[in-house]
Amino acid sequence: MNDAFGHPQSVVVLGGTSDIARELVALLAVDRCRSVVLAGRNGPQLGQAARELRESVAHVETVQFDAAETDSAASADKTVVECFEAAGEDVDMVIVAVGELGHQEVDETDTTRIVRMVAVNLAWPAAAMSAAAARLTRQGHGRIVVLSSVAGYRVRRSNYVYGSAKAGLDGFALGLAESLRGTVVSVHIVRPGFVRTKMTTGRPAVPFTVGPDRVAADIVRGLRSGKTVIWSPGILKWVFATLRLLPQALWRRMPG
Amino acid sequence: MVSRPVDVSSIELAFRTQREGVIPRGLGRSYGDAAQCSGGLTIDTTGLSRMGELDESSGTIEVGGGVSLHDLMRTIIPAGWFVAVTPGTRYVTVGGAIAADVHGKNHHRDGSFARHVVRMTMVTPVGAFTVSPEHDPELFWATAGGMGLTGVVVSATLRLIPIETSWIQVDSQRFTRLADLMSEMETSDDRYHYSVAWLDCLGHRGGDHRSVLTRGDHAPSGAIPDRLRVRSREVPGEPRFQVPRAAPRRLANRLSVRALNEAWFRASSTSQALRPLASFFHPLDGVGRWNLLYGPDGFVQYQFAVPPERGDVVVGAVETIASSGVPSFLAVLKRFGPGTPGPLSFAQEGWTLALDFPIGPSALPGLLDRLDGDVAAAGGRVYLAKDARLRPELLPAMYPGLRDLVAACRRVDPEGVLASDLSRRLGIAR
Numbered sequence: 001m002n003d004a005f006g007h008p009q010s011v012v013v014l015g016g017t018s019d020i021a022r023e024l025v026a027l028l029a030v031d032r033c034r035s036v037v038l039a040g041r042n043g044p045q046l047g048q049a050a051r052e053l054r055e056s057v058a059h060v061e062t063v064q065f066d067a068a069e070t071d072s073a074a075s076a077d078k079t080v081v082e083c084f085e086a087a088g089e090d091v092d093m094v095i096v097a098v099g100e101l102g103h104q105e106v107d108e109t110d111t112t113r114i115v116r117m118v119a120v121n122l123a124w125p126a127a128a129m130s131a132a133a134a135r136l137t138r139q140g141h142g143r144i145v146v147l148s149s150v151a152g153y154r155v156r157r158s159n160y161v162y163g164s165a166k167a168g169l170d171g172f173a174l175g176l177a178e179s180l181r182g183t184v185v186s187v188h189i190v191r192p193g194f195v196r197t198k199m200t201t202g203r204p205a206v207p208f209t210v211g212p213d214r215v216a217a218d219i220v221r222g223l224r225s226g227k228t229v230i231w232s233p234g235i236l237k238w239v240f241a242t243l244r245l246l247p248q249a250l251w252r253r254m255p256g
Numbered sequence: 257m258v259s260r261p262v263d264v265s266s267i268e269l270a271f272r273t274q275r276e277g278v279i280p281r282g283l284g285r286s287y288g289d290a291a292q293c294s295g296g297l298t299i300d301t302t303g304l305s306r307m308g309e310l311d312e313s314s315g316t317i318e319v320g321g322g323v324s325l326h327d328l329m330r331t332i333i334p335a336g337w338f339v340a341v342t343p344g345t346r347y348v349t350v351g352g353a354i355a356a357d358v359h360g361k362n363h364h365r366d367g368s369f370a371r372h373v374v375r376m377t378m379v380t381p382v383g384a385f386t387v388s389p390e391h392d393p394e395l396f397w398a399t400a401g402g403m404g405l406t407g408v409v410v411s412a413t414l415r416l417i418p419i420e421t422s423w424i425q426v427d428s429q430r431f432t433r434l435a436d437l438m439s440e441m442e443t444s445d446d447r448y449h450y451s452v453a454w455l456d457c458l459g460h461r462g463g464d465h466r467s468v469l470t471r472g473d474h475a476p477s478g479a480i481p482d483r484l485r486v487r488s489r490e491v492p493g494e495p496r497f498q499v500p501r502a503a504p505r506r507l508a509n510r511l512s513v514r515a516l517n518e519a520w521f522r523a524s525s526t527s528q529a530l531r532p533l534a535s536f537f538h539p540l541d542g543v544g545r546w547n548l549l550y551g552p553d554g555f556v557q558y559q560f561a562v563p564p565e566r567g568d569v570v571v572g573a574v575e576t577i578a579s580s581g582v583p584s585f586l587a588v589l590k591r592f593g594p595g596t597p598g599p600l601s602f603a604q605e606g607w608t609l610a611l612d613f614p615i616g617p618s619a620l621p622g623l624l625d626r627l628d629g630d631v632a633a634a635g636g637r638v639y640l641a642k643d644a645r646l647r648p649e650l651l652p653a654m655y656p657g658l659r660d661l662v663a664a665c666r667r668v669d670p671e672g673v674l675a676s677d678l679s680r681r682l683g684i685a686r
Contacts, residue, residue, distance in 0.1 A: 001681035004288065004556050004644030005621045009681065031621065032647070090294075090680060140277075140295015184294060224618075 001090055002141070006224060007031040008092030012083040014128050015097035016040040016062065017049050019197035020147060020190075023216035024095060029056040037086045039063040039079055061086040067098050067124035068116050076127035084135055091139070094132040096146040098125045099166075101199050107161040114161055121165035126172045129187070133176060136185045144187045145219065146173045150236055153191060154244050157252065177228050190219055191240075192232045206255075208233055257296070262303040267379040267408050270299055271673060278381075279676040280408040282349030283324060286356065287557040288644035289677035290403050296675065301351050304410050307331055315416050316374055321351030321409035326541075328414075330491040333533070337416040338474070340372035346492060346538050351409035356641035357401035357601040359608075361450035361537070364591045368603045370400030371596060372415040380407035380668035393597070398664030401601030403640055405674050405684065406664055421488045423475040424450070424536040428524050430468055434574060437467045437589070438567050438607075445591050449473045450536070455587035456517045457577050457611070465574055466517075467589070468524040475530060484530070492534035498544035550614050556644055558624055559610035561592055561603060562636035569634045570607050573627055577611065582620050586612040599657030599664075600684075602639045610642070621645065640678065648682045658684070 002008050009032050013021045016038025025036055036057050040046040042064045053060045063086055065079040084091055100120045107113040129144055136142030151159055152166030170189060177187035194200065194209045215232040222230030231237040243251070257274075258281075261267045271278060277296020284291055292298060304322035310332060311317065317337075319328060325339060326346035332338065343358040352358075354376065359368045366372070375388035378399060385407075387396040399406045427448070431437040437453055445451045448471035456466045480488045540546050547554070562569045570589065577584050588610045595604040613620055628650055631638060637654035638646055652658050661684070665674070678684070 001289070001294075001677050003646075003681060004554075004615065007621070007645075009648075034648070138295065140293075 002092050003032055005031075008033055008143070010035040010087050010089050010091050011093045011095060012037045012039065012087060012091050012132075013095045013097060014039050014065075014079065014083070014125070014132075015067075015095075015099065015147075017043075017045040018097035018099070018147065019199070019212040020192065020195060020215045020219075021095050021097035022049055022052075023212040024145075024219055025053060026056065027216050027220050028093075029053070033057060035059040035087055035089060037061045037063060037083045037091075039065055039083050041066055059088075067100075067120040069119075069124075072119050072123040073127050076124050077131050080128055080131040080135060091136065091142060093143045093145060094129075094136070096125050096129055096132075096144065098128070099147065099149075099199075100162075101159075102162050104159045104161055117161045118165050118168075121162060122168040122172070125169055129173065129176060133180060133185055133187070137180075137183065141184045143223070144176075144185070145223070146187065146189055148173060148189050148191050150191050150193050150231075150240055153240050154251070156254070174228075186226075186228075188219075188223060188228060188230060190215070190222075190230045190232065191236065193236045195232075208236055208239065258298045258300050260300040260303045264379055264384060264410055267299065267410065268383075270297060271379070271381045274673065275671070276673060277675050278673050279679075280321075280351060280355070280404045282322065282352030282355075283347050285345055285348050285352070287555075287642040288640070289681065290356070290641055290643075291352070292677050293675060294677055299408055301349055301408060304351070304408075306411070308411075310335055310337065310416075312337075315418065316413050317416060318411055318413045319350055320411050321354075321376075321378075322349050324349055325353065326492065329533075332416060333419070333422050333491045334489050336418055336420065336489070338419045338422075338533075340366055340415055340417050341369045342537050343369075344538060345541050346534070347541060350412050350414070354400055354409050354412060355402060355404045357596060357598050357603070358641070359592065359603045361452045361590065363603055364445050364451060364593045365449060367593055368400075368596055368601060370397075370598060370601065373400070374413040374415055376409050376412035378407045378409050381671065381673045382668050384410075385668070394660070395664055395668065397596065397598045397601070398661050400596060401598035402661055402664070403600060403678060403684075404676060405661070405679055406668055407674065419474045420477040421475045421480055422490050422533045423480060423484070423488065423530050424472040424533060425475045425479060426470060426472040426529050426531050426536060428468060428470050428527050428529070430466070430521065430524060432464060432466050434465045434467065434571060437469055438570070440469060441589075441591055445471070451590065453589040454520070455574065455589055456521060457574060457584040457587045458514050458517055465578070466521050468521060470524075470536075472531075472536060479530065481530075487532075490532060492532075492538065492541070495544035496542055499546055499548045501545070501548065553615040555612055555614045556620075556624075557610060557612050557642040558627065559602075559608060559639040559642050560627065560631040560636055561606055561608040561639070562631060562634045563604070563606040564591075565606075566634040566636065567607055569630055569636065570609050572630060573609060573611075576623070576627065580619060580623050582613060582617045582623055584611040584613055586610070597657075599660040600640060600655055602637065602641070604637065606636070608639075610639075640682075643678070643682075646682060651682050651684070 069075040148170040149166040151163040155163035218232035274297040279293040281291035301322040304320035306320040308318035451471040453469045
């Protein structure tokens with residue numbers, strides 16, 4: 001149950017190894033968060049994330065799933081059910097941090113890779129958000145925080161496989177947020193810029209690059225003021241408002 | 257979902273059909289989340305509004321659990337009776353007053369509301385019970401202060417006090433030092449029926465806090481001047497002024513409150529006066545929807561109690577707040593007499609300080625967490641009827657009798673049907 005300041009006590013993270021999600025949960029644990037379910041791909045990283053979290057959170061569970069599974073719908077439904085059961089109490093916040101950056105040069109010519117990228121970045125998280133929204137509605141309260149990306153705000157040549165999937169997810173989340181307006185459940189869309197995480201290791205930094213801790217702090221601040229769309233860093237809202245209007249001929253020439 | 261039953265059978269039906277998450281709600285004046293249940297069923301008790309006959313020989317009256325103290329006072333004052341305990345608002349139900357075991361300005365003398373309940377009938381998920389301090393004291397006291405978690409109070413017999421008039425003889429004293437105020441309260445509160453002090457938390461002149469101590473007694477008819485004689489048993493009226501729903505954001509800001517504090521302090525001289533009951537006990541009831549003055553983000557109230565010898569926690573809290581820059585707009589200090597056996601009943605012997613904070617300053621949650629720690633360490637507690645943010649781990653330390661409540665809940669609600677956002681947030685009765 002959230003307290004009067006909107007601090008959640010029980011959180012589910014879909015994509016529990018995401019650096020941004022881990023930073024976010026660490027911040028929530030400073031306030032009232034005492035139960036976290038981390039769902040992610042089976043592997044040492046998930047166990048490591050859970051172990052680290054147990055130092056500050058009393059109740060930590062893990063749930064395994066693979067967003068690349070052929071039947072996204074069945075996998076997403078099952079994972080959401082398992083996460084809510086593992087929580088063992090009301091879930092105040094569902095953080096959707098599932099995603100894969102991929103390798104544009106390889107992905108764009110490989111149809112299997114393209115379908116996989118769309119599954120991991122759009123189909124699975126969209127299905128999971130929808131399932132989570134239904135659970136939270138039944139429960140009577142809750143928030144969904146979904147990690148989108150500026151890459152989906154205006155898709156560009158250099159990462160259009162990832163970007164287009166994120167564009168789809170961003171649009172889906174905005175629509176879901178609209179559909180839930182005035183109800184007990186809300187959706188918050190996070191649009192980070194370039195974030196130094198293990199996902200972006202080895203890639204050259206661009207202007208307004210931030211760390212995952214900064215993104216987490218921006219999310220907490222945005223949630224406090226009830227924002228539907230949370231940019232990180234905040235200035236990107238204005239940067240991209242301009243970039244979106246650039247003629248394609250100029251956009252094509254933008255560095256990065 | 258909300259249901260508004262008017263009798264016992266419809267409450268029983270509600271318990272049968274809703275298998276999880278049911279909580280009674282009176283007039284919704286709790287500051288926190290005690291009377292709401294997200295995703296569940298809220299039982300609006302205001303339909304249980306039967307006003308019984310006043311029994312003048314025993315000085316008691318049996319009323320429905322949904323009767324407001326406002327309506328009750330309007331019924332009994334003309335006959336020369338008054339409730340033994342009234343909180344700072346008349347707009348609470350009898351059931352709610354029992355569930356929060358509310359206190360008034362006479363706690364140092366008369367204890368809390370449940371002390372004056374002769375018996376009550378309640379509906380629980382396993383059926384109806386009539387309980388009193390003599391008959392089934394476990395369930396009676398678990399319900400007194402139990403925040404609605406043991407069932408719905410459908411009726412209660414209240415012990416009243418006789419009054420000659422509806423006026424209060426008020427003594428006001430101003431203090432410029434907190435220590436002077438507290439020592440005055442310790443030495444002479446017992447001479448008055450009612451006592452409460454208002455502190456200026458903002459004004460921090462010369463490193464100390466101004467205050468106004470207001471104490472009083474029911475005025476005997478001989479004390480009423482001739483010009484007021486026709487109004488000697490006047491009943492409290494409806495609010496004279498309503499804050500418009502479209503009130504501007506944050507009318508209650510640092511500046512306006514500083515001005516208000518200044519005016520209040522200057523206007524209260526050290527004096528004696530005759531005041532109507534309503535203006536003495538329920539000053540805010542004169543303004544409908546006053547809470548909107550805090551703006552759409554609202555506010556939290558923080559009230560704690562500490563043992564008599566721990567007045568230092570009160571002083572420390574006032575200092576901490578003054579130096580934190582987080583404004584508290586209302587600070588009310590009072591002395592409590594002995595508490596009740598109610599495991600979740602708030603009032604315990606000692607000091608109690610109530611504070612209002614607008615939601616917004618980012619330092620506020622941490623500040624209140626720190627105060628929680630000081631209060632718990634001093635053997636004190638925070639008031640659940642006003643809480644919306646307590647750290648759940650501290651609850652058992654603050655309320656050592658918690659397991660008695662849990663035991664009572666298991667008995668009358670074995671399947672855990674009753675729950676509120678408060679009980680879920682704090683993990684009560686799980």
